[in-house]
Amino acid sequence: MEDPTLLIHWLFSILTLIIIVVRLVWRKVAKQSFNLGDYLSMAACVCAMTRLGLIHVVLTWGTNNLSAAVRKTHVFTAIDIAHRTTGSKLSIANRVFYNSYLWLQKLVLLDVYRRLILNLRYEKVTIYSFLFVFFCTYAACQVTTFSECTPFRLYWQVLPDPGQCVKAQLQLIVVGVLNIVTDTMLLILPIPIVLTLKTPWQRKLKLYALFTLGIFIIAITCIRLPINANNKDSQISRTTWASIELLTAAIVVNAPTIYGMYNKRAQAKSSSRSQGTGAYDGRGTNNVSIAHRSRAHDDEDNETYSMGRIRKPMEGIIQTKEVIVSEFRDSERRGRGPYSNLPDDVENASSHGSQRGILKD
Known part of the structure; x- marks a missing residue:
């Protein structure tokens, strides 16, 4: 695989799938039933695999998102136009699956926190409020994905130049900002729970580190927004940063559950020895x-x-x-x-x- 962007895309996507599969397999090895978070992880896994195939074609065949300088020198053959048309359509489809992957991972993490606040007086209000915000933000992302170009065929039109709408800068900003907002909400949610724990400070510190991993997703989103805005003609830049965010989300979301199952196994072994x-x-x-x-x-x-x-x-x-x-x-x-x-x-x-x-x- 000569293209470094394709290599990064495949490597990060496979690592993402491995993390999710480890969670699911470990669950069955521990002889536990799948919970809601596991089923949501399966759906996220399907989205990640779909994106893997779609982006491979997009990077191989290209899209209609080309700078004016490239259009002046590039020779468009019939095959090239056909490939770029297909690549542009698949790029739009990929945004749907990628947004779905990110919001499914948010729901997986919310399911973990739901278990932490179970039976507390503010449990239902908190969960329903988060679900409402997640639904609204997800809908906004998907609507923006399909609303920048009018008429709709401009999304995959290669010749003549379809204009600035195919660069999807509005979609990039909307998804990025809403991603930061929702991730910040998830970052704040467990802090009061850890604060009220009657446990040694070493354990509290470990839990803080575990639950604040989401700050890395926020940091990556903040970094990729200006970079992609400055490289709005580059599918390579957009795909690379999206792949980084894909893997980071998998690590952040599945770390608490994998740690929980590992800790339970260690406690079981210690108990059996004593x-x-x-x-x-x-x-x-x-x-x-x-x-x-x-x-x-x-x-x-x-x-x-x-x-x-x-x-x-x-x-x-x-x-x-x-x-x-x-x-x-x-x-x-x-x-x-x-x-x-x-x-x-x-x-x-x-x-x-x-x-x-x-x-x-």
């Missing part, structure tokens, strides 16, 4: 200490959004029971009372066992 211990004391006595722990918890969120269940403080009872079992050889018991050989640790076992109820506000 369930029981056995030791032989060298005197023919086997002392076995078994710790039984149970925690009342909410099974609604099978994802265990495993950052200390940060959507709300844990409520319930933690029970810890310590049972010490001692076995003695019959030869050691002969001629002695049934309790004369009980070791000190068994006699004091009742003082070690405990049952505590912990309620966190």
